[in-house]
Amino acid sequence: xxxxxxxxxxxxxxxxxGRRWIAGVDEAGRGPLAGPVTAAAVMxxxxxxxxxxxxxxxxxxxxxxxxxxxxxxxxxxxxxxxxAHATPREIDALDIRKASLxxxxxxxxxxxxxxxxxxxxxxxxxDLDIPGEAVIKGDQKSLAVGAASILAKVTRxxxxxxxxxxxxxxxxxxHKGYPTQYHRDALMLxxxxxxxxxxxxxxxxxxxxxxxxxxxxxxxxxLEAAKSGEEFSELRGKLESLNLAERExxxxxxxxxxxxxxxxKAMRLYRPASVDVGADKETFALKYMQRKGYRLWxxxxxxxxxEIDLVFxxxxxxxxxxxxxxxSKKFGMPYEAVTAAKRRKIIRAAERYLxxxxxxxxxxxxxxxxxxxxxxxxxxxxxxxxxxxxxxxxLEGF
Numbered sequence: 001x002x003x004x005x006x007x008x009x010x011x012x013x014x015x016x017x018g019r020r021w022i023a024g025v026d027e028a029g030r031g032p033l034a035g036p037v038t039a040a041a042v043m044x045x046x047x048x049x050x051x052x053x054x055x056x057x058x059x060x061x062x063x064x065x066x067x068x069x070x071x072x073x074x075x076x077x078x079x080x081x082x083x084a085h086a087t088p089r090e091i092d093a094l095d096i097r098k099a100s101l102x103x104x105x106x107x108x109x110x111x112x113x114x115x116x117x118x119x120x121x122x123x124x125x126x127d128l129d130i131p132g133e134a135v136i137k138g139d140q141k142s143l144a145v146g147a148a149s150i151l152a153k154v155t156r157x158x159x160x161x162x163x164x165x166x167x168x169x170x171x172x173x174x175h176k177g178y179p180t181q182y183h184r185d186a187l188m189l190x191x192x193x194x195x196x197x198x199x200x201x202x203x204x205x206x207x208x209x210x211x212x213x214x215x216x217x218x219x220x221x222x223l224e225a226a227k228s229g230e231e232f233s234e235l236r237g238k239l240e241s242l243n244l245a246e247r248e249x250x251x252x253x254x255x256x257x258x259x260x261x262x263x264x265k266a267m268r269l270y271r272p273a274s275v276d277v278g279a280d281k282e283t284f285a286l287k288y289m290q291r292k293g294y295r296l297w298x299x300x301x302x303x304x305x306x307e308i309d310l311v312f313x314x315x316x317x318x319x320x321x322x323x324x325x326x327x328s329k330k331f332g333m334p335y336e337a338v339t340a341a342k343r344r345k346i347i348r349a350a351e352r353y354l355x356x357x358x359x360x361x362x363x364x365x366x367x368x369x370x371x372x373x374x375x376x377x378x379x380x381x382x383x384x385x386x387x388x389x390x391x392x393x394x395l396e397g398f
């Protein structure tokens with residue numbers, strides 16, 4: 001059995017023994033110097049087709065956008081899920097191992113209904129009155145544990161982004177509390193905050209007094225007041241004339257860079273690029289298909305041969321959907337953009353998808369186009385072309 005199969009089938013052995021509700025549990029945040037350790041517990045429906053959560057694996061192997069996409073898919077698919085935390089003070093009092101187990105216990109106890117069996121990632125099992133086991137690399141062997149890994153990671157990252165607004169000097173939105181050089185330098189320049197783990201290496205004692213220069217303190221105040229790119233650029237220029245310690249200068253330079261990057265990101269969100277607009281229309285198409293009774297299996301599948309916007313399933317049918325949108329009819333209807341070359345790429349990518357997931361036999365395959373005309377400030381008009389093209393028609397003589 002290969003890894004792709006095992007992540008889907010690991011729980012089946014327990015269901016065959018009559019255990020209906022099997023919870024997967026994982027945590028995030030053992031290594032950071034700041035913030036809580038967060039645990040998630042997930043119970044998936046027993047009749048869930050494993051391909052509905054294709055792509056779920058250890059959250060550390062996924063980028064941020066992949067985790068966010070899968071997070072929404074998991075919470076909409078799970079029979080029950082829960083998230084819990086252990087605070088920095090609990091971590092200091094108990095140690096990180098015990099605090100992690102405490103967060104896991106809290107997450108499991110919030111599930112409803114209560115699980116019959118619990119699979120926990122790692123070597124240790126929390127203090128639960130429920131049978132279960134610890135599974136080394138469980139997030140790579142169990143679909144439920146892999147899902148819990150993603151929920152824990154995304155939830156904790158969102159918390160650290162919120163904490164950044166209260167403690168901007170540490171850069172929590174970038175490193176999420178982990179001991180990067182920037183974070184360690186910030187601790188030596190500002191001391192520890194209430195959210196830091198006082199028993200961890202690199203975290204100064206409560207009575208530590210940062211030896212910083214008046215010029216550094218003034219620059220920090222000006223940075224906190226700066227609102228525009230011009231102000232940040234002016235402060236970057238002023239750095240050249242200041243007599244600062246190396247750690248002070250390095251921190252300020254990177255903080256200005258981070259602030260300007262954040263401003264550019266905010267502008268992209270305010271004025272989304274075409275790819276962002278396209279993703280929004282994909283969500284519109286996704287919900288449309290779900291209302292028609294289709295189950296989402298995958299979104300934005302990429303491979304060397306091409307890409308697939310959406311993959312759905314209903315009974316023995318697998319549907320590959322290409323989503324096209326336009327804001328006006330000036331250059332034709334959206335579906336007209338699905339050219340012959342594009343259709344061939346979709347078919348090749350679909351063949352790769354079926355091969356990688358072991359779906360070559362026993363399935364009916366259909367290729368659809370969803371066309372969305374979305375004039376500004378008007379309700380989008382959607383057209384669904386079922387069986388829009390076929391393999392034999394597109395690849396004949398190619």
